[in-house]
Amino acid sequence: MKSKRLLTALLSTVLIFSLSRAMATNVMVLESTPSDLLKKGQILTLKFGAIDLGNKKLVLAPKQEVKVIQCDSKILTLTRNNPKLPKLSQSTCNKLFALLSLDDFRPTQLPDGEDRGDDNTPWTLWMINISKSATYCVRHQKPELWRPETKRQAAKFSITHGEQSVTETWEAEKGLLRWPFEKISISDGGKYTVQLGNDEPKTLTLRLLPKRSTDAQKMMWMAENDCLDQARRLFKTGDWDE
Template sequence: MLSLRFIFLFMLYCYLGKSFAHDREQITPVTVQNPQPLWLAEKFESRRRGLEEIPPNIWAINISRQHNFCYSTPEKIVLWLPEEQRSGQMDRLIIKDGKTQQAIKLRWLANETALAWPTERLPLQPDHTYIITLSGSFSENKIVVHQIPIGNQTVAEQAEWMNRHGCDSQAEMLLKEQPA
């Protein structure tokens, strides 16, 4: 007579095997007191690696990842987080200057899509690393900021400078914004 546990595992195997068979990269085979594998689903990410939401403008810092960020003037800079990573309520941020260790806390209201860089509380310094932590997150994202020199007047010069400093996606956005 088949045990209740075996029947449950078999039904689970059949259900998960059919439900997730289309995407084997997101399932892991596990054997449970049985030579036949039991497929357990891993956490499903709604978006594939390499695809990410694009910030609303060239001067928006995506705080969900570590990267280099280039800017012309600090007053234009805003902080931005992809919608699916927002809590839907008020988020809290901690921004720390990696060089001086000065840290500030900010509140980000749910109805705001972007948050202005707090220039009065934490002046932006060229070539500094800023460590940004979102409340409820265990990860810190390091953003290295680079100020575009005033001598780079044309869009092509600015884009080339941005590429050299690791701001490739911003350079691409800058070139796309310009009329052909």
């Protein structure tokens, strides 16, 4: 299987995606001993108890070891005597493998201040873009609603969810609006109709992100719950908003 290399951002946690094939498992390198044995972020294929490295096989010496992570976020250490890993199911990894095939990943520095977004992109991956009907993964903390630069005139803004509804004025020049928790609660999988001024109503499907400790775990959950755009952004920049 052809080896693939992903260029990651300046993350404290290296992220992993892999796809299970018959008798093979893809993993990503977190660190190796010695440190120059393999590069962080490098993809290895474990097949028939051996480590495939591109077109050659890697045989670890007695004092060499490689710490790797699978797409289910399990971290394991490979040694000379234990190069085998359990085979993962296709259903666990197939959505994440789609991210591996993207060719637009480039090294991305963590943003600062005004560089956190642009006129057409939410400033953090957790902001909800009210101009686009989509599924958004949100954290339990109070999420924020975001609108593009071209939509920042003073306008009435409404949210409807079942029998709950709220309308308020979104002031001119303001890109963000706090979610009105006191009037509309957020439920996992809930569908919310939003409308800004006379624009066409949009439907937001919200998924509540479980409490996870690593970017890899967050990304896997988001990819499995139709938040691929957010998962891609998390891969490129890390969760620097936390």
